[in-house]
Amino acid sequence: MNNSLLVVLIASGVAYGTPLLYAALGELLAERSGVLNLGVEGMMLGGAVMGFWAVERVHAGTAITLAAALGIAALVGALLASIHAFLVITLRASQIVCGLTLTIFAGAVGLSSYLGNGLNLADIPARKTFNPVFPGGMQRLPVVGPIVFGQNILVYLSWLCVIAIWLYLSRTRPGLNVRAVGESPAAADTMGINVTAYRYAHTLAGGAFAGIAGATITLALTPQWVNGITGGAGWIAIALVIFSFWRPELCLVGAYFFGALQALAPQLQARNISLGPTVLWTNALPYVMTILVLVVVSSGTARRRLGAPAALGNPYVREEH
Amino acid sequence: MHVAVERRLRQPRWLAVVVPLGSIAFAFFVAALVLLATGIDPLSTYRQLFDAGFIQSGSLDQTLITTTPLAFMGLAAAAAFRVKLYNIGAEGQMYMGAIFGSAAGLYLGGRGGAAPLPIAAMVVAGCAGGCVWALIPGVLKAFFRTNEILTSLLLNYVAGLILTYLIFESESYWRETKGFNATVFPTGKPLPPSSVWPGWTLHAQGGVTVPLGAFLAVLAGVVVWGLHKRTRFGFESQVLGDSERAARYAGVRIRRKILAVMALSGAVAGLGGASQVGDFAHALDGDPNGLQKIGYGYTGIVVAALARYNPFATLLIAFLIGGLQNAGSTLQGPSFPAGLVGVLQGIILFSALGGEILVRYRFRISRRSKGEAASAAEPAS
Numbered sequence: 001m002n003n004s005l006l007v008v009l010i011a012s013g014v015a016y017g018t019p020l021l022y023a024a025l026g027e028l029l030a031e032r033s034g035v036l037n038l039g040v041e042g043m044m045l046g047g048a049v050m051g052f053w054a055v056e057r058v059h060a061g062t063a064i065t066l067a068a069a070l071g072i073a074a075l076v077g078a079l080l081a082s083i084h085a086f087l088v089i090t091l092r093a094s095q096i097v098c099g100l101t102l103t104i105f106a107g108a109v110g111l112s113s114y115l116g117n118g119l120n121l122a123d124i125p126a127r128k129t130f131n132p133v134f135p136g137g138m139q140r141l142p143v144v145g146p147i148v149f150g151q152n153i154l155v156y157l158s159w160l161c162v163i164a165i166w167l168y169l170s171r172t173r174p175g176l177n178v179r180a181v182g183e184s185p186a187a188a189d190t191m192g193i194n195v196t197a198y199r200y201a202h203t204l205a206g207g208a209f210a211g212i213a214g215a216t217i218t219l220a221l222t223p224q225w226v227n228g229i230t231g232g233a234g235w236i237a238i239a240l241v242i243f244s245f246w247r248p249e250l251c252l253v254g255a256y257f258f259g260a261l262q263a264l265a266p267q268l269q270a271r272n273i274s275l276g277p278t279v280l281w282t283n284a285l286p287y288v289m290t291i292l293v294l295v296v297v298s299s300g301t302a303r304r305r306l307g308a309p310a311a312l313g314n315p316y317v318r319e320e321h
Numbered sequence: 322m323h324v325a326v327e328r329r330l331r332q333p334r335w336l337a338v339v340v341p342l343g344s345i346a347f348a349f350f351v352a353a354l355v356l357l358a359t360g361i362d363p364l365s366t367y368r369q370l371f372d373a374g375f376i377q378s379g380s381l382d383q384t385l386i387t388t389t390p391l392a393f394m395g396l397a398a399a400a401a402f403r404v405k406l407y408n409i410g411a412e413g414q415m416y417m418g419a420i421f422g423s424a425a426g427l428y429l430g431g432r433g434g435a436a437p438l439p440i441a442a443m444v445v446a447g448c449a450g451g452c453v454w455a456l457i458p459g460v461l462k463a464f465f466r467t468n469e470i471l472t473s474l475l476l477n478y479v480a481g482l483i484l485t486y487l488i489f490e491s492e493s494y495w496r497e498t499k500g501f502n503a504t505v506f507p508t509g510k511p512l513p514p515s516s517v518w519p520g521w522t523l524h525a526q527g528g529v530t531v532p533l534g535a536f537l538a539v540l541a542g543v544v545v546w547g548l549h550k551r552t553r554f555g556f557e558s559q560v561l562g563d564s565e566r567a568a569r570y571a572g573v574r575i576r577r578k579i580l581a582v583m584a585l586s587g588a589v590a591g592l593g594g595a596s597q598v599g600d601f602a603h604a605l606d607g608d609p610n611g612l613q614k615i616g617y618g619y620t621g622i623v624v625a626a627l628a629r630y631n632p633f634a635t636l637l638i639a640f641l642i643g644g645l646q647n648a649g650s651t652l653q654g655p656s657f658p659a660g661l662v663g664v665l666q667g668i669i670l671f672s673a674l675g676g677e678i679l680v681r682y683r684f685r686i687s688r689r690s691k692g693e694a695a696s697a698a699e700p701a702s
Contacts, residue, residue, distance in 0.1 A: 038470065083671060092681075093674040096407055096470065097626050101674065104623060105667025109616045114660030118359075228614075232478050239471050280486040287475040291461070294472060299465035320328070 002146050008267060009260050011146040014155060017259025019044070019216040019230075021158050023237035024244070024251045025165055026209025030081075031241060032169065033202035034182040034311040035088060036095045039102025040210050041234025043080045045112035047073035047211025052218040052225040053119050055128050062128050070215055077211020078204045080106050085203040089196055092315040108228030116225055126223035130154055130216075152220050154212075158252075161209075165248040178202060182309030185316035195316050210234070232287065239290045243297050245307040261286040325685045336680045341627055344672035351672070352665050373651040374644030381529045383651065386601055388643030390415070392538035393593025394621025395628065395635040397451075400545045401586040402622075403630035404562035408583060410458060410473030411590040412618025413480030414451035418594025419612070420484065421450025423495060423512065423605045426598065430516030439516040443595050444537070451591015452584045454480060459583030463576040469583075481613045488607025495605045509604030518599035534596030539636060541589050546632040548585065558582050590618065620646065623670050642666065 002008075023040050030037045037043075051073035058065045084102050087093040106112055116122060130152035132139060138149040168175040180188040181198045189195050217233070218225050236258055244250035265282035268274070275281075353363035374384055394411045401408035425446035429439040457476060461467040487493040489507045497503045497510045518533040549555035558578045561568040568575060597612065598605060606612040624642050628634035649662030 087671060087674050091675045091678045093677055097402075097622075098671075098674050100409060100619075100622055101626070101667060101670045104616075104619050105664065105671065107619075107663075108614075109619070110660055110663030110667050112660070114664050117660065232475065235471060235474050239475070242468065242471075277486060277491065279490050280482055284479045284482045287478045291467075291472050291475055295461055295465045295467045298467045319326075 002140070002142060005267065005271070007143055007146060009263055010256075011150055012263035012267065013256045013260025014147060014151060015221060015259065016262045017255035017257070018155050018158050019213040019221065019233055020237050020240060020258055021252055021255035022154075022161070022213035022216060023210050023234055024240040024255055025158075025161055025248060026077075026206035026213070027238055027241045028206075028244070028246060028248060028251060029165065029178075029202045029209070030206030031312055032182045032246060032309055033178050033199045034185060034309055034314065034316070035085070035199050035203045035206075036099065036313045037081065037084050037102070037203060037206055038096060038099025038238065039080065039084055039106065040237055041230055041232070042103035042106030042110070042112070043077045043207050043210035044214035044217070044230045044234045044237075045108065045228070046080050046106045046115075046214065047077045048214030048218045048229055049112045049116045049119075049121065049225055050076040051211070051215025052121055052126060053115070055126055055219060056121065056124070065128050066130060066219065069219060070212055073211040073215035074208035075211070077207040077209070077214070079207070081204050081207020081210070082200075084207075085200050088315065089199050089203070092317065095313050095315075103234070113227050116227060121225045122227070124224065126219055128219075129223040130220040154216050154220055162248045162252050169248070174198075179309070182311055185311050185314075186318075189316070189318060199316075210237075213237070236286060236290050239294055242308075243293055245297075246309065247307070258286055258290065261289055323687055325687065326682050327685060329681060329683050332680055337629060340676040340680050341629070341673050344676040345627075345669055347672045347676075348665065348669035351668050355664070369652055370645065370648045372648075374648035380644075380647070380651075384640070384644040384647045385529070385531060385535055387647045387650075388640045389532060389534040389538055389600065390593050390597055390617040391621055391624055391643045391646070392535070392636050392639035393541065393589055393596065394617045395624035395639045396538070396541050396545050396621075396632055397586045397590035397593070397618075398622045398625035399628065399630040399632055399635045400549075400589060401582055402625055403549065404558040404578075404582055406462070406562070406579065406582050406586070407470045408455060408458065408473050408586045409470060409622060410455060410476050410618070411586070411593075411621050412616065413473075413477035414454045414587045414590035415594035415597065415618055416477075416480040416484045416613075417450035417454040418447035418591025419450075419598050419605060420487065420495070420594075421453075421591065422447035422595025423509065423598040426512045426516035427494065427510060430513035436515050439513075440518055440533070440599065443516060443518075443599050444592060447591045447593075447595020447598075448588040449591065451587040451589070451594060453587070455583045455587020455590070456580065459580045459587075462583070463579040477618065481609070484605070484613065485607050485609050488605060495607075497604070507607070509602075509606060511604045512598065516599065517603055518596070520600070532596070532600040534593075534600040537592060537596060538639075541592060542632040542636045545585070545589065549632075554578075554581065590621075593617070620666065623666050626670055627673050 023044055027037060027040055051069045054069035054072040055065055058068045080102060084098055087098045088095045104110060132150050133153050134149040139145045141149065169179060177188065177193045178198055181193060181195050185195045214230065217229055240251055240254045240258065243254045264285060268278055268282055349367065356363040356366055373380055375381065394415065397411040397414065422443040425442040426439055429442050454476060458469045458472040461472050462469040487495045488509055492498060495509050497508050502508065520530040520532040523529045523531060557573045560571060561573055561575060561578050565575065620642065624638045625635055628638045645662055645665065
């Protein structure tokens, strides 16, 4: 029963969806403060390569090594995000062009490739990886075994992050301030909220999440480093934020749905199921579905209750408001 | 002392030239610090870069091979970005242009027709292929208000998968199926000789071969410039880019403009794809580690942004960045790590983006107290 296609798809959908979820949560934080960061793909690749590097170089117990790797990945993501933050918040550059530049700078033909090749990380398996945490007996339970108990710690941490971010944005003073900054920075400024500080903090936090998302790929999902390993996951994560109407709990649902779509290609190939050009359509499915869902979400009635932060993409200059 | 930041009412022209040049210089300085930190001598690295990109004999031939596609991709990005339509799908539109263009070349070239006919057909087919692919995000943007950044980008991956499928996973028209090599490693069917694009040799620096595509890129630059500066279409799409509300009041047909701009941008990118097949590869390159790994479409965005979306400046920057990229791949090895050129491009563009504030704002340093300076700045805002 646990080998049925549906159960395996849901279980691996959760696994494949976890990097998407981390990246989307990070982008959600940045966008809620009014900063659009299209550099997610680049920041993920930065986190992916440096997280992998840490696991190869840090010689300590498994738990400490992996924690250090996550910390380094988050730091790299935040550092890359700080470039974006400085340029768009302080120097008021175009958020769209700057985010794209960040992806090009850090991405598959830039920094991540420079670091990965320079540090000789290609074509070696990860020394330590994130493995399922629950005992084998629990993992063999029907249905819930592989889906709920067969996951690694990063999956459970991501659930905590969803709850924490949901509580933060809806129940705490700083969380409400972030929303004010994203909706109407001028009003927030009048209330005495430091718009610049909030935007910096959340853009950097978004970068840290993207870095962890990258490390999730190289240390848990496919434990190795290959140039351009994210394969567009960062862009799907940005789209996820739109589908989820900027709400963390819906990010989770969307991430697992797209995770399952990504898991479909290897599963069908492993089972020798073919329907026409299977490799082509199963690999293209996540991208095509993302586009279709974007169209549904952005047109008609859905648009009215979209919930996009009103000041998303606009620099805030006190003298010009 | 107090520094006041004020919006410039008029942007002096010279700043639009000085700031990008200054940012390039600043970027090389920053990259030099990075190189020093990693124990590489920056001066000799830069000398190697320029030698391999522009000075050694034969280097300009190689530079034109990277410059030509970059010029097309840069123009494709410039045509859309300058009216604030963010088509970042030039990469996929280029693949589609290559697929359509090579189909035309393979089909007509084998018929023994006069030489210009198959080549002209490839040009038209390449434009059409890019156009079709760009119109998908165009239609979605015009009719459903779907974010074109995400749709055009995601379609790049789909186009790449189709390209790989045609050569590696199917017995398509584009794939070479005869011969021993075809059974060992899948490749594209080579173009018949009458479909191969010509090049002209200039007698400078020991003979530089300028491919037909390079001339077409200059022509495309003139067309993009002319459409934007000299036609009603250009003016109306500029208004639309600045303010959709103003455009609607002025009676601009918004959907048509969006579709036309995306079609233009895609056609230029598709032409770049056809040139890739006709000028250089002479067969459809479906290898995921070949054309798809270079990312001309993405670098094109860097080129266009550095040129501040001016078509002629785009051509010039494409030449400079093309030389840099060519030098990067020539020199790649243990002493010259891969990705360095990408990093350098990123730093150049970051500095240009940061330098933009100097174009749009001016800094006034005064000795007055803060309150006075703020009230003095008020009438300007």
